[in-house]
Amino acid sequence: MSELPQPASVVPPVLLVGNPNVGKSVIFGALTRRYVTVSNYPGTTVEVTRGEGRAIPGRPEVVDTPGTNSLTPQSEDERVTRDILLAEPAAVVLQVGDTKNLRRVLYLTAQLAEMGRRQLLVLNLQDEARDLGVRVESAELESRLGIPVIPATAIRNAGLDAIPRRLGEAAIARLQPSYPAVVERAVLETAALLPAELGESRRGIALMLLAADRTLADWAAARLSAAARADIDARRAAVDRALGVSTATAIARARHRAVASLLRQVFHVDRAQRGSLRDRLGAWSMHPVWGVPILLAVLFVAYEFVGVFGAGVLVGLVEDGLFGKVINPAVGSLVTRFVPWEWAKDLLVGPYGIVTMALTYAIAIVLPVVGTFFVFFGVLEDSGYLPRLAVMLNRGFRVMGLNGKAVLPMVLGLGCDTMATLTTRILPTKKERVLVTLLLALGVPCSAQLGVILAMLASIAPLGTVLWVGVVMLVLFGVGWAAARLIPGRGSDFLLEVPPVRVPSLLNIAIKTAARTEWYLKEAVPLFILGTLLLFVLDRLAVLPALEAAARPLVVGFLGLPEKATDAFLIGFLRRDYGAAGFFVLRQQGLLDGVQALVSLVVITLFVPCIANFFMMIKERGLAASVAMAGFIVPFAFLVGGVLNFVLRALGVTL
Amino acid sequence: MNETAIFNVRSPAAAREEVLEELWTSHEAGHALSVRELARTIHAGPDEGWGGVVQELVDSGLVEVADGELTLTAAGQHQAREIVRRHRLAEVLFHQVLDLPMAVTENEACGVEHVLTAQATDAVCSFLGHPPVCPHGRPIPNGPCCSTLTRRVAPLICRLADLDPGERGRVVLLAPRHRERLEQLTDLGVMPGAVLTLRQRKPSLVVEVDRTLLALEDEIAQGIYVRPLTEW
Numbered sequence: 001m002s003e004l005p006q007p008a009s010v011v012p013p014v015l016l017v018g019n020p021n022v023g024k025s026v027i028f029g030a031l032t033r034r035y036v037t038v039s040n041y042p043g044t045t046v047e048v049t050r051g052e053g054r055a056i057p058g059r060p061e062v063v064d065t066p067g068t069n070s071l072t073p074q075s076e077d078e079r080v081t082r083d084i085l086l087a088e089p090a091a092v093v094l095q096v097g098d099t100k101n102l103r104r105v106l107y108l109t110a111q112l113a114e115m116g117r118r119q120l121l122v123l124n125l126q127d128e129a130r131d132l133g134v135r136v137e138s139a140e141l142e143s144r145l146g147i148p149v150i151p152a153t154a155i156r157n158a159g160l161d162a163i164p165r166r167l168g169e170a171a172i173a174r175l176q177p178s179y180p181a182v183v184e185r186a187v188l189e190t191a192a193l194l195p196a197e198l199g200e201s202r203r204g205i206a207l208m209l210l211a212a213d214r215t216l217a218d219w220a221a222a223r224l225s226a227a228a229r230a231d232i233d234a235r236r237a238a239v240d241r242a243l244g245v246s247t248a249t250a251i252a253r254a255r256h257r258a259v260a261s262l263l264r265q266v267f268h269v270d271r272a273q274r275g276s277l278r279d280r281l282g283a284w285s286m287h288p289v290w291g292v293p294i295l296l297a298v299l300f301v302a303y304e305f306v307g308v309f310g311a312g313v314l315v316g317l318v319e320d321g322l323f324g325k326v327i328n329p330a331v332g333s334l335v336t337r338f339v340p341w342e343w344a345k346d347l348l349v350g351p352y353g354i355v356t357m358a359l360t361y362a363i364a365i366v367l368p369v370v371g372t373f374f375v376f377f378g379v380l381e382d383s384g385y386l387p388r389l390a391v392m393l394n395r396g397f398r399v400m401g402l403n404g405k406a407v408l409p410m411v412l413g414l415g416c417d418t419m420a421t422l423t424t425r426i427l428p429t430k431k432e433r434v435l436v437t438l439l440l441a442l443g444v445p446c447s448a449q450l451g452v453i454l455a456m457l458a459s460i461a462p463l464g465t466v467l468w469v470g471v472v473m474l475v476l477f478g479v480g481w482a483a484a485r486l487i488p489g490r491g492s493d494f495l496l497e498v499p500p501v502r503v504p505s506l507l508n509i510a511i512k513t514a515a516r517t518e519w520y521l522k523e524a525v526p527l528f529i530l531g532t533l534l535l536f537v538l539d540r541l542a543v544l545p546a547l548e549a550a551a552r553p554l555v556v557g558f559l560g561l562p563e564k565a566t567d568a569f570l571i572g573f574l575r576r577d578y579g580a581a582g583f584f585v586l587r588q589q590g591l592l593d594g595v596q597a598l599v600s601l602v603v604i605t606l607f608v609p610c611i612a613n614f615f616m617m618i619k620e621r622g623l624a625a626s627v628a629m630a631g632f633i634v635p636f637a638f639l640v641g642g643v644l645n646f647v648l649r650a651l652g653v654t655l
Numbered sequence: 656m657n658e659t660a661i662f663n664v665r666s667p668a669a670a671r672e673e674v675l676e677e678l679w680t681s682h683e684a685g686h687a688l689s690v691r692e693l694a695r696t697i698h699a700g701p702d703e704g705w706g707g708v709v710q711e712l713v714d715s716g717l718v719e720v721a722d723g724e725l726t727l728t729a730a731g732q733h734q735a736r737e738i739v740r741r742h743r744l745a746e747v748l749f750h751q752v753l754d755l756p757m758a759v760t761e762n763e764a765c766g767v768e769h770v771l772t773a774q775a776t777d778a779v780c781s782f783l784g785h786p787p788v789c790p791h792g793r794p795i796p797n798g799p800c801c802s803t804l805t806r807r808v809a810p811l812i813c814r815l816a817d818l819d820p821g822e823r824g825r826v827v828l829l830a831p832r833h834r835e836r837l838e839q840l841t842d843l844g845v846m847p848g849a850v851l852t853l854r855q856r857k858p859s860l861v862v863e864v865d866r867t868l869l870a871l872e873d874e875i876a877q878g879i880y881v882r883p884l885t886e887w
Contacts, residue, residue: 070842074835100866103844132866211838252841282868288857391870394859404859404870493832493872494859495839500868 011058013088014167017081017112018096019104020067021499023124026154027096028064031055031163035515038508039381042067042497043408043426046077048084056164063091066425069104071111071204072213072248076425076433079215085115086219089201092170093119094163099129099136099151102267106259109145110175114207116200118170120148122163127153128500133271141266146174155505172200177258182242183250186210186235193228210236211248282384282501286391295392298385302376303454306447310372311455319364331355343540352539358532361581362525369451370520374513377415377447381512382504386411387496394494399477401484403494406436413444415516417609420444421616431489437621438483441613442633443476445605448524448577452584453601459587460594464655467644471602475640523612524575531571531578538570558642559599560649562591568600575610594655599645606637669769670708672738675717676768678727679735683793687724737776740796742768743789744779750790752783752812757790773798784811815871815879816860818853824881825850831878840879843869851881 014031016024020042029035032051037044045066053062065084066077073079085093093112097105105121112119123138142149148166152159179187190206198205208216209232220229239247284290332349339345349356380386386408394404405427413420417440424433424440445453457465484491538544548555548566555561555569564586572579583600586592592600608614608630617626677696681688688696690709709725712718717731727735745764749755755763771779777800780786785801788794818824826849831837844864845851854861854868860876862869 070838072838072842074839074842103865104842104867107842107844134866246837248838249841252838253846256841256844256846283854286855286858286861286870288855291858387870391859391861394870394872403872493836493874494870495836495872495875496870497843498861498868498870 011056011060013061013063013091014053014056015063015065015084015088015091015093016096017065017085017093017108018067019069019098019101019108020497022067022096022098023154024067024096025049025064027094027122027124027152027160027163028062030154030157030160031062035511036064037512037515039378039512040384040499040502040504041381041386041408042499043077043423044381046080046423046425048080053164056167063088068108070108070252071115072208072211073215075428080425082215085117086201086205089199092167093117094122094167095119096122096124096154098125099123100125100132100134102136103256103259103263106175106262107255109173110177110255110258111204111207113173113175114177115204116172116202118172120150120163120166120170121145121173122150122152122154122159124152124154126151126159127156131276133269135268135270137266137268141262144174144262144265147171155508175258175262177251177254179254180243180250182239183210183247183254186239186247190232190235193224193231195223207251210239211251212236212246278501278503282388282498285385285501286388286498291388291392295389298380305376306369306373306451307454307458310369311451312458314368314372315365315451315455318368319360323360323364328356328360347533347536350536352532352536354529354532357535358525358528361578361585362521362528365452365455365581365584366448366524366577367517367520369455370447371513371517373415373447373451374516375509378509378512379504382502382508384499384501387498390496391498400435400439400480401487401491402432402435402480403491405492405494405496406432409436409440410444413440413446414450415447416520417441417444417446418613418616421613421620424620428492429489431484431487432491434487434489434621434625435480435483437617438629438633439476439480441608441617441629442479442636443472443606445472446577446609448520448575449580449605449609452577452580453605456580456584456587456597456601460597460655463653464594464598467598467655468601468605471640471644472605475606479636524577527574527611528578531574534574535567535571554638558645559603559638560645561596561600562586564591565596565600568604572604572607573611576604576607577610579604579607595645595648595653598648598655599641602644603637603641606633606640608633666769667708667711671712671717672734672769674708674712675727675731675735676738676742678718678725679732679739680793682727687726689723690720690725693725736796737773738768740780740798741771741776743793743795744776744783744786745771746789746791747783747786747795748779760790782811812880812882814877815851815853815862815881816856816873816876818881818883820853820855823850823852823884825884826879827882828880829878830880831875836875836878840875843867845869845879850884851879 016028018024021040021044025036025038025045028049028051029038031053033054034051036049043066045064047066049064051062053060056062063084065081068078068081070078071082071085073082095105095109095112105123109119109121123136129136138149138151148169150159150162150166154160187203187206187210190209191202194202194205209220236247239250243250285294328349335345335348339348346353348354351357389411390404390407393407397403397406408426409420409423412423420440421437424436427433427436453468457468535544538547544567547570548563551566551569552563555566556563559565565583568579568582568586571582580601583592583597583604587597614626614630617629674693677693678688693709709718712731713720717728717734719726719728742764745767746760749760749763750757777798780798780800786795812827815824826845826847828847829837829840829845831840840846844867849864852863854863860871860873862871862876
């Protein structure tokens with residue numbers, strides 16, 4: 001946290017702040033001319049993203065923050081936003097709001113005003129407001145608040161050009177709630193206890209402290225004496241007693257009263273709301289009866305598009321066609337002609353070659369699947385279906401000590417477990433974050449791996465797919481159930497904002513898919529190459545056969561797999577999709593029968609996803625917890641595979 | 656017999672009211688009572704002086720005795736009706752709104768019926784939405800408040816989870832299990848005075864506040880008390 005005042009010559013940074021899912025990231029993209037992931041569910045942005053405001057004169061830094069409904073945080077992502085406001089006292093706040101939910105917008109404006117923040121207000125989503133017959137008199141609102149109020153439809157780039165023009169007019173909004181006298185007195189007395197350099201933000205911080213914001217405890221401990229903190233606690237207790245409600249509630253209600261009286265002046269609903277087709281679709285998708293066929297239809301489309309089209313048709317085209325017939329022979333002949341050293345030839349095109357193994361796996365087998373998955377997933381994200389899925393699955397998730405809100409990171413894990421681990425920040429309690437991190441690492445296959453798995457499952461009997469899904473679900477629910485009882489702490493009850501159903505923008509899907517694909521290539525390909533190098537070196541040093549021999553009791557004896565499978569497990573430690581690709585090739589070469597294919601898939605599904613995911617776990621959950629999780633997951637994966645092998649063999653199942 | 660009941664029996668006014676109530680109830684069920692039967696249904700021995708209580712009621716012109724059977728006079732009916740009304744309204748309040756078990760409810764109602772003033776009774780009746788029957792399904796006699804507002808049949812206050820999908824209600828009271836929930840709900844605009852529309856109850860409860868859809872745990876919804884808004 002910087003205590004230094006900003007030099008006067010530097011243009012102050014711009015902080016994008018607002019309720020969840022109102023389009024902050026779209027506006028960030030427009031101001032920085034840079035893409036950040038944009039979706040239609042609350043919690044897309046859980047981290048601060050910084051960029052250069054290329055669309056603004058002077059190119060100030062622009063900061064995108066996670067959405068928040070209040071500056072008294074209820075979850076870690078909301079806390080990120082409050083903390084950045086405290087850390088950037090000189091920044092101009094660009095508040096983004098959903099026009100049709102002006103009440104919640106102004107509720108946040110009131111808090112920003114109390115923090116003494118200079119701000120603008122962008123009333124976004126004008127198109128949706130119009131569809132609902134909502135009319136906001138922005139000129140009237142502007143004159144009452146004394147700050148620029150800019151109507152916009154950011155996704156169509158409408159109205160945004162006013163932002164750079166009016167940035168200089170930023171001011172503190174004139175929206176000061178009047179509190180009950182006891183509260184007002186306590187605020188003044190608390191503000192007087194705060195360090196003078198906080199300036200105009202003292203009132204806002206005093207209100208937060210009086211509202212018993214526990215997330216501010218560290219901040220207060222660093223700046224206030226123990227006596228001052230005890231004093232504040234005593235004042236809060238006195239207010240609680242005097243009012244008969246908690247101070248926090250009294251403060252919130254006073255803010256709402258101030259907002260309500262302003263709303264009466266500027267907010268109009270011209271006609272009664274009527275159910276549009278989108279509303280009805282949204283309602284059906286979480287209907288107790290109709291929701292089920294819709295969910296099945298979504299899964300079917302996913303299977304057809306990602307499994308059949310991506311993993312089948314596209315992989316066939318790229319692997320057999322592009323790599324098998326063009327690239328590998330061409331590189332092979334080039335290498336034979338120009339590379340004199342035998343080891344270098346092997347390094348490029350040998351059995352553990354960078355082209356023949358690493359690039360073939362990464363680009364020919366995994367990329368088509370990842371690409372199609374990203375397209376499909378982008379459509380799901382932008383349509384607003386995911387929160388509705390959370391509504392459908394809430395009760396089921398109770399078994400694992402979680403609730404519907406955890407559906408979001410778990411489903412995101414099907415895209416990428418690393419990003420999903422970061423998204424656990426939207427969960428309210430630590431216990432839930434630990435549980436979901438564990439389950440993601442244990443049993444949610446990411447898109448890259450899922451594609452390879454689907455392709456391989458397609459080559460064995462349908463019962464194999466049923467068994468794979470069954471075993472993985474059983475493990476997820478079983479481990480979740482047990483972990484929920486072992487991990488201390490408490491869960492939370494379900495409370496989730498369901499966004500409106502929106503028609504996905506093809507452009508956004510295309511950009512998002514491209515950005516994610518680029519990110520996959522940047523992150524996965526180097527690891528694929530590293531893994532190949534590792535195998536190559538181990539092979540050269542004749543360590544690989546020794547390792548294979550050492551792992552023989554486990555791999556051959558316990559899991560019933562061929563010795564070669566050891567290679568796949570080794571690279572599976574780097575990335576489990578890479579490991580899965582190894583099994584895929586073994587299966588193609590006819591080295592795995594149906595049962596062996598299934599057992600290997602189950603074990604590799606239950607592996608820790610990848611090195612990147614492991615680092616993310618360390619970052620979010622700490623080293624000790626992450627090592628403990630990995631220490632449980634890897635042996636457990638082998639154990640489940642071994643038991644499955646034993647049971648299938650004992651029953652004489654063939655696949 | 657617990658303390659409350661002893662109090663009821665020992666206080667002469669309460670004892671008179673018990674008898675009036677009992678006579679109303681049996682009349683409602685369609686049979687007359689003798690002094691002996693009365694003593695038995697009130698769960699007290701004949702030596703506890705019910706004869707004296709009845710005699711007082713006869714003396715004050717509230718009860719008549721003919722052929723050993725007791726009947727209420729017009730004045731007696733008027734008083735009994737008020738007592739029964741208080742008792743049954745109290746039952747609705749304790750059992751259906753405050754969720755007390757029936758046994759406790761019965762005891763509490765027996766106590767309350769003797770102390771509630773007419774004004775407080777009408778307030779409770781309005782608060783409950785002028786319920787037509789008690790939890791046992793017996794009719795609750797109308798009061799003056801009911802006749803002025805005969806059109807309203809829905810309860811005046813219920814839990815959010817008890818609304819039907821599509822119904823609207825204005826939040827009266829928030830009583831969540833965890834304190835931070837209260838703040839979070841308030842931040843989202845769910846607070847006393849806010850109008851909520853219940854969208855669905857299963858598989859998870861979904862409500863609309865302003866133009867925001869919120870999915871809520873049933874437990875949260877049970878802590879939100881609303882006044883249903885019926886479209887006239």
